[in-house]
Amino acid sequence: MNDAPKTPSPADPAASAAPGSEASALLRVDGLTVRTAERTLVHDFSLHMAHGERVGLIGESGSGKSMTTTALLGLLPNGVSASGSVQLDGVEGNLLEASERKLMGLRGNRMAMVFQEPLTALNPLMRAGDQVAEIMLQHGLAPGKTVAGRRAVEMLDAVGLPDPAQAARAYPHQLSGGQRQRVMLAMALANDPSLLLCDEPTTALDVTVQRQVLDLILELVRERGTGLLFITHDLAVVANMCTRVLVMNQGVIVEEGTTEEVFTRPQHPYTRGLLAASDLDAVDARGRLFTVSTAQEYVPPSAEAPAAGVDETHAAAHERLLAAEHAAESTAGAGAGAAAAAGVGAAASAVGAASVGADGDPDPRPAAAAPVMRVTDLVRTYTRGKTSLFKPAPEVRALGGISFEVPEGGRLGVVGESGSGKSTLLRILAGLDQPSSGSAVVAGNEVAGAREAQLRALRQNLQIVFQDPMGSLDPRMTVEQIIAEPLLVPGRGETAADRRRMVAEMLEAVGLPASSAQRFPHQFSGGQRQRISIARALICRPKVVVADEPVSALDVSVRAQVLNLLADLVDEYGLTLVFVSHDLNVVRHLCDSVIVMQSGEIVEAGDTETVYRDPQHPYTRRLIDSSLTLRQELARSA
Template sequence: MDAPHNAPALIEVKNLSISTKTRSLVSNFNLRMQPGDRVGLIGESGSGKSMTASALMGLLPEGVSATGSIHLAGHAGNLVDASDKQWQKIRGKDMTMVFQEPLTALNPLMKVGPQVAEIMTSHKSVPSKSAARSKAVEMLESVKLPDPQRAARAYPHQLSGGQRQRAMLAMALANKPGLLLCDEPTTALDVTVQRQVLDLILESVTELGTGLLFITHDLSVVANVCDRVLVMNNGQVVEEGSTVEVFTNPQHPYTRGLLAASDLNATDEKGRLFTVASAAAYVPPTENEPEPEDLAQLAAVSAEATAGRPVLPLPAGDEPVISVEDLHRRYPVARSTLFGKPSEVHALRGVSFEVAAGQRFGVVGESGSGKSTLLRILAGLDQPTSGSVKVAGNQISGAKERDLIQLRQQLQIVFQDPMGSLDPRMRVRDIIAEPLLAPGQKVDSAKQRKLVAEMLGAVGLPRDAAERFPHQFSGGQRQRISIARALICEPRVLVADEPVSALDVSVRAQVLNLLSDLVDDYQLTLVFVSHDLGVVRHLCDNVVVMNNGQIVESGSTEQIYDNPQHDYTRTLVNSSMSLRNELSLR
């Protein structure tokens, strides 16, 4: 519940502007928070939200300066003008931050317990070093780390991503700060871990009465966590108000566009996801939104609207495009001690499934479930330990590289990180044409140029993009280049490995619409690998759910999502967040 507006402010920011010598990054940012307030700061990449957070923590990079005023309860003067010495007394004590990637924020050479203890001893909030060590274990226990004593003795790399984020939260809350800033703290986490960490953040700030400023591009997370929201675009706050008010009755076109693109349960009259450009026709959620069980029916209706793509059972005698039978993959693990026994990781355990021609086949699972190992084997980039794998008529099990030339033409992959999969030294025309250089392909230079131009048009990029380099494009445009490269040799199977997880929500909607159109236009079989259940539900007609190297459940998308049978599937579905669900539960 909000404190009275005339109550003393925990933090008050007035006319904060941030710039380099050549350009403005943030203009006239204003914020007033009372103790216990939970405020969301949302916007896409480049909107200025992370730069604003850096300014609030006194962490602006070299060459970036700020004007305006920042006043924090208990500290006299304007923090915009504060010295490093003054900030050292504030950071970690009265104001703390949890970053997006805990592995880069934690000291890799220092055990976790001493790192939590150090934040207390440096601010003298405990009487002695031994008291700090004891309190550090208590803090690790308070953030629900299993075996906190062991976690305290571990180095950051020995913990999982979710455990590292819990350790970061323990450090941030160790001195009971008045204000906690969270900058995309759950973006890199699996859905079940994300839900646990969000619940933990809420529980912790509520218990301590801490103010929370939550920075994210994920609107469903804001609907879950925050009471008030500020929307940033191009360095300016374009809309602010209560979360329910802004999300159900957006006043600014950009806010409506963000909401439309975030809402995977809503599609236009053609069954396509809304984008910022098509958001005028989008109807936001209402305060009288149906209960979550009714939303399942709405989503099913939405799925039918994407119609025109039902997959029929395989006709008798027709072979599936992909056939996997009793697939196992074991990896040897190096000895941990000189006299220890060598061990192995069983990444895939008896996996079997078939994919029909034209099917949109989803593979869902969290980190370590085996889905990436499965993808590598399907693409002929790894060999199974045992079992049979046949893709587009190519037997992969036991095949040598020379036997997989046809597979390289029949199956193409779109990777998660387009920048990592595109050669920065190559022009786009050469990147897209690269699959045409594979053995068995005979394409002269004139036809090659024609095909590149056609593919650029198909993915919605201008012709002159062919002469540029990958760094000259945005993340969404780079993913379009990856898709063009994948389709230029007319494959039968397109494998997409988390292709939209690194993209902003508006770009995500565009790329998903593009993939859907291209799958239909080129009559592709799509294998879509993701941990995002909302995306898989929108795009796929059949799903397998993976856990610990096994398929624990499989079936049609509606069946898996509306009536999950396995405990793990139920946990995944219940942990998954959608904008409408989170608003309906407020």
């Protein structure tokens, strides 16, 4: 982990001159305006950036961030034009007026780009090493393929790939997401550019891989004196990476300054709203996350003493559990068990049962509530295609005998990186896959060995909210048809009028107007589509809702709204929530208990606050240490 100070030191190239001074400016952007025939996308954008300076450009979807960076590189799509002035140190003339031939000579040489999704940015038909070498050959910085290939391996080694020679021979699909992003970084830095543009380069990565890639970018740009323009909606990443920040909203820069100034003393209401919605360590008087509309009461973090605020706000979520336990203990006689079922079960029962899966020893404590979900020794193995006539087909053990319970009304978080077994577990719980052995009982329905007809009751009692709402909503169906679809299964007796009434009630419950019923998914924003997904999941009044990364694709302000909505609906309908995420901060805010999965095993389980404050397993500690929070990064930079 790179704990280097985020403010320029005398050795830092960015410290040699004030940002934007004409003598030292690496990049000078004045009056940049980007427009289509119908509207203006970016209004009068200006930025003067020094050599070696690290600038963050933050804003939500549609704010104009990506249009600004593509304009700088001369890569605007057809029908979009740019005016103003863009000048790069050492290059004559306005880049907005430069020929395509001149721009091709600059891209990958003087300025380079690292994109958000490396799998789409890399050529799937070329080996990784050849793609890095091609950059050098195109700009004439290597005398031939042999030298370029050797330097490509050296660059792959410089970006931290464990076996660079082998990685150079691999195709993109044979590499992990983090490895592909390292290849992209090697390509971007192959010709030692003076300006590096990063457009959400770690959004799709696991938390530990994200931290590794961010540390690597920071280390490389500091070593080379490269200017960094980092585009993201994640304010904690900007606090980790950048010395200066620009806040963009609807194509306009609404605030700029040093990272500490903007994040601790925001002047513009939009900046304050972004900070409030990003800060999962802060809640309002009702224990809800702040949103842009409720940010007036938000107190920005202090770089000098953020830890106290963190402890206080995380404690607020924990107090719900303690209050429930106290209520259970104070209930006399036979009623104590019922009180415990309503209160303590949220974490204690799930924690105790999950601990069985973690260490194999039975929990001596009696169950506080009958579990609505019980997983026992669940195993799932997959058989790969045969690679030899004489050897059996290799097996992949996706789940290795895990056990846990979730009581009625519990909020269980499931965390782990890609390949940990989270998705396999969800598929089995939803009846979309069968375990190789073991048992999974959900709302009284045994999944193992169940026939399709027997799974209908399960699917009425368990509903899923998916990660990508656009991918899970039928674009040809109206919102009313989408939400009402779970009511059309055989055995239900609602009339068409009943279904219309229930859809109207659910739209109101998720904060959408009744007129939404006749519209189509493409007519809504990402956050509104996720609300539609939640309404569809709750229309048949399930006992269990499984949320699979439901906010990872959303902007921070929308994320806060959806998390508040989920918490409210779980309480209102008495739902049991299983929340799957790689974002540990979201799980910490929303869930009472947590299980940590690695390679198909539960390596740690317990009450959420206990696990986060005192992790016992090295993998859990690594996940928590790699997780970025706004307050921690500001404290580290102070």
